[in-house]
Amino acid sequence: MADLDALPPLRAVIAEHGLSARKALGQNFLLDLNLTSKIARQVPDLAGHDVLEIGPGPGGLTRGLLLEGARRVLAIEKDARCIPALAQIAEASGGRLTVIEGDALEVDPLSHLTPPIAVAANLPYNIGTELLVRWLTPQDWPPFWDSLTLMFQKEVAERIVAAPGSKAYGRLALLAQWRCEAKIVLHLPPSAFTPPPKVSSAVVRLTALPAPRYPADPKVLERVVAMAFNQRRKMLRAALKGLGPDIEDHLRAAGIDPTERAEQVPLEAFCALARSVAQAR
Ligand code: SAM
Numbered sequence: 001m002a003d004l005d006a007l008p009p010l011r012a013v014i015a016e017h018g019l020s021a022r023k024a025l026g027q028n029f030l031l032d033l034n035l036t037s038k039i040a041r042q043v044p045d046l047a048g049h050d051v052l053e054i055g056p057g058p059g060g061l062t063r064g065l066l067l068e069g070a071r072r073v074l075a076i077e078k079d080a081r082c083i084p085a086l087a088q089i090a091e092a093s094g095g096r097l098t099v100i101e102g103d104a105l106e107v108d109p110l111s112h113l114t115p116p117i118a119v120a121a122n123l124p125y126n127i128g129t130e131l132l133v134r135w136l137t138p139q140d141w142p143p144f145w146d147s148l149t150l151m152f153q154k155e156v157a158e159r160i161v162a163a164p165g166s167k168a169y170g171r172l173a174l175l176a177q178w179r180c181e182a183k184i185v186l187h188l189p190p191s192a193f194t195p196p197p198k199v200s201s202a203v204v205r206l207t208a209l210p211a212p213r214y215p216a217d218p219k220v221l222e223r224v225v226a227m228a229f230n231q232r233r234k235m236l237r238a239a240l241k242g243l244g245p246d247i248e249d250h251l252r253a254a255g256i257d258p259t260e261r262a263e264q265v266p267l268e269a270f271c272a273l274a275r276s277v278a279q280a281r
Contacts, residue, residue: 004067004092013058014194017085021195025079026124028193029057035192036064040120042185042205043149046070049118052145054104054131057082059089061122066093073097074112076104104131110144117144122151125197129156129172136175139218141211148206149185157184157202164266170229174267178213178221180206214271221274228262228270235259243277250276 008016010031021027030036039061040046047069056062056075059082065073066089073096075086083101090097100107105127123131128150135148152160155168160176161184162168176182186203190196224240231239237258240247251258254272256265 013085026126028197030060036060040064040068043118044147050113052119054121055124058085076100118147119145120149142208154200154202157204169263174225182206216271216274217278220278224274232262
């Protein structure tokens, strides 16, 4: 059995398995193992967690996670061409890596993982936001994961950590910050990837809080926030008209001026608004 340090460089792996990058699968690979180890070190208590990795590709981040001591890694990859390369890593991992060929939007990973669980991924851009929203919006909290360490386009990363009053502030910031600590931990230029994408990237680390910062029903809060930011330039009394004729009363009850725009309203006030709306039902 090879050990992880004896595996060939990622460029050789890509050449051997013919892994030319496919745009439709969002393939921009990280080939520098120093960098993938650096990303892996951003996962809190790696050695104490099973790690779910989405889209391992040729396995750069997978190797980083294993080299940095992850207890176990479950990697879900849609591109069948990558599976033999990942099998070599699995063989060298001493039983710590399991690979599933499949679509991360369809596969249920939980039966393969033992808590505590962390998620780490250089996500394919076309499903990154959808997966993040799924992980952030379970009805019950805490979720199945303790932390998410995720690569995004810089603009998406900025939307996750944005503060009220900024252009990037919106639904993602509120969903993320309501029940998590969210922080950008690394910035990466396009040249870090093969092939280089057009935009810069950033790694965001989200740590699940034991309980939401302010009480609210998740479904009502999501609905209120989605409506408020769907028409973010409108005054809230207009943007939220669909919530009922007494929306101005609810806004005032939550301490929000009905003529304000969504991007000025902090998380605490959105939670108060969701509680007021839920109570009236
Ligand atoms: N983790 C590798 C790295 O950092 O070099 C590859 C990252 S690349 C941005 C995204 C990976 O996700 C690709 O390997 C792609 O094939 C895979 N992928 C795309 N859509 C997927 C899906 N629906 N489910 C699972 N993997 C997917």
